[in-house]
Amino acid sequence: MLSSDDLDLLVTRGFVVVEGLLPDYLLTALVADCQALDADDALRPAAVGRGEGRTRDASLRGDAIRWIDPHPEVPVRGEFLARLDALRIELNRQLMLGLDHFEAHYAIYPPGAGYVRHVDRFRDDDARTVSFAAYLNPDWSEDDGGALRLYLPGGEVDIVPRLGTCALFLSASIEHEVLTTQRPRMSIAGWFRRRPLLPLKVVPG
Template sequence: MMSEFRLPETAAFDAVVDDLVQRGWSVCPGLLPAPLAQALEQRCRWLWQSDALTPAAIGRGSDEQVISEIRGDHTRWLEQCPPHPAQQAYLQLADSLREALNRSLFLGLESFETHYALYPPGSGYRTHLDRFRDSPLRTVTLVSYLNSGWSPELGGQLRLHLPEQTLDVQPLSGTMVVFMSDRILHEVLPAQAERASLTGWFRRRPDNPLQW
């Protein structure tokens, strides 16, 4: 199916692949095309205003709990949202990136899961890794920012805790951040305004078919 949004060419992902090989993370301003970012921002904010986003939990299964002091975003999985061309285009973009990562890095990435995430003013997410302790399947994290007109004084940076430094990434509309889920500690700093994104994970094929 042809997308009504113009998506990046395959070559646009070469720099992402190179970054992951060299350092395990990549920050890509403008990789998410502006019209698509704007359409996705409208969807995210519409869901928020419709009370369709719910407080996010930490942990998994029976250990899940909502602790807003640790994690303050409200989310909704894309698969649970009403269909929309912008969402389909985003999944198409993510699949092209998945294929590029598999082709160059042989990661065995099989699927992609993603949700809208909106942080109300004053909320954040304390330092964590994205891979669950009891499941190795989440392999590569993809964060796409949807905040038009964002300015640095609003805060809300993604802080990457790297071996020799910390790196703060502004959540500017169109910026995509890709990193290895089991290696990069990170946190979301509190913001003074609503902060919107799509956060997702490429999952690899399990060695054991009963593993999830």
């Protein structure tokens, strides 16, 4: 779970970077699962936008993804989702965010790929509240590229995607990008979501 200091940082500056949030055995299993899905050609090129504006353009976003759903033959997925759901409950208890559920996908960026600067919340959908990233890259160095760059009022912050590093940030306000990677880069991207705030309907009296 997050410490009180971690929660304070998420509230006061909009992001927090955490080591040790996921245990080593679980990280090892997630790496193996992601690699197995990639070997089976089970990841698909990611898109940007939504609805009629949804498009696949590797110059904007170059990763391939696979959504993480519970599977009886792959217990690591269920354990990961259970841990993040427990974190959702803790965020609600401590910060009263009204988070309704958590969703996540694996992402693999091939060498030369990245993801241009953007925010995670859609203009017509306010459900995404806190973004989450977990990195699955053993023996990663800054020279390998692929950092998550956050654009903050005080300047840029780069997060190196080393195995076990996790980041949480506010979906609506933190612009970010994935810098060009020099090696295949594995991660989990996720979102803690609340129920959308729907407009009130006026019923004739």
